[in-house]
Amino acid sequence: MIHVIAVITAKPGQREALLALFRANMPAVLAEEGCIEYGPVVDAPGSRAPYGPDTFVVVEKWASPEALKAHAASSHMVTYGNASAHLVADRVIHVLIPA
Numbered sequence: 001m002i003h004v005i006a007v008i009t010a011k012p013g014q015r016e017a018l019l020a021l022f023r024a025n026m027p028a029v030l031a032e033e034g035c036i037e038y039g040p041v042v043d044a045p046g047s048r049a050p051y052g053p054d055t056f057v058v059v060e061k062w063a064s065p066e067a068l069k070a071h072a073a074s075s076h077m078v079t080y081g082n083a084s085a086h087l088v089a090d091r092v093i094h095v096l097i098p099a
Helices: 015-030 066-071 077-089
Strands: 002-010 035-041 057-064 086-094
Touching: 002 015, 002 066, 015 035, 015 077, 035 066, 057 086, 066 077, 077 086
Parallel strands: none
Antiparallel strands: 002 057, 002 086, 035 057
16 A cells, blocks of 8 residues: 655645645546545644645555556646646655555
8 A cells, every 4th residue: 555645835825726626636536446545634723733724735545556656647637737736836745655
């Protein structure tokens, strides 16, 4: 299994607009072969180390490296990337395996 933690920072004040595009793309991603989990999370109230109001984190689980590679190359991810690029300030992707 492959775990992915993607830290997405929107341009100031644009997190909700970016999340709307993200959520619209979620059904296509969740239907992909090998997708186990895929969803956005934000800071819980009172978080000790908040990411901040412009950031959300995507928690993903994939059945294999091949499934993750296919996901990254899928047409709906290319479309989402093009549609959302103007809203993104920064993106850091961590690909992890069980220890």
